[in-house]
Amino acid sequence: MQNKNSETISDEIIDKLSEYYQKGIDDFAVLRATDSPYTMFQIEFVMYKYFNIVLNYDRGRFGCSILNGNKYLPLENSQKWYDKADMNVFLKELDEQIKLRIPDKFLEFYGWK
Template sequence: MQNKNSETISDEIINRLGDYFQKKIDDFMISEMTDTPYTMFRIEFVMYKYFNIVLNYDRGRFGCSIINGNRFLPLENSQKWYDKVDMNTFLKELEEQIKLRIPDKYLEFYGWK
């Protein structure tokens, strides 16, 4: 993992999410960030003005879930390890997983379908 710290990695991820989703994503919040004893952090954000999402990063493994109260609904993704990630695939799969759960009328209203 080329000795990147949690701040560097979280900034990279937020920039890629913002570039890919543009106005479909907002309200980024980073929490639980640490580099000791290992690198981990959590990024929460809102997608499509519809779902609250959390991206967890823990020792190189990462993935997203929908926040549903105090429970988390994991989103399937083929990209599990940050140091081996194809970020374009990760972002495309995240978009597909989210859009599957949003009514078409809502997506059409905002011009996202």
Template structure:
């Protein structure tokens, strides 16, 4: 059973993302947050100065999408449930999924590859 509110979960997720991505991740914008009737929130951030990504948390389930106009492109990740997730693995898989979609020349130019 979920005992943490969105504020605490948001801080933990943000800390894990910043620790893993360092200068590859931009500022965070949180929206759609609530603890009633259940905990959910969305957090948007820029990655690699290239993509806007939305992290979604809804009743314990989590995932990320690339912003693509009005719709998002879902990113695969094996860590689906927050309370069971290995955040290091979550960040590693997010990194792989995002880097696959960025030209190598861009990553090399910025010293990220």
């Protein structure tokens, strides 16, 4: 990962999220991106028109949280390090964690269940 900067990595992650979730995800914003003294950034986005999510990347470690006001509710994830992550597993686990918290009627209405 040392040869990739924050812009490259955040673009890769946004592309993977967009491809996996298609219409179930939108409103991407990359925040607090820096490459010095180390690579870190946040990506905020909306999932299933229901939750504001923040993905934090800090020196290779990454994960997601639900943004609830000024509090972050961390989401469980078995993939901790971006360069070793199986992104299919990461995206599937994120999907499961989010859908557990959304009413079935809402998901069915939009065709996400």
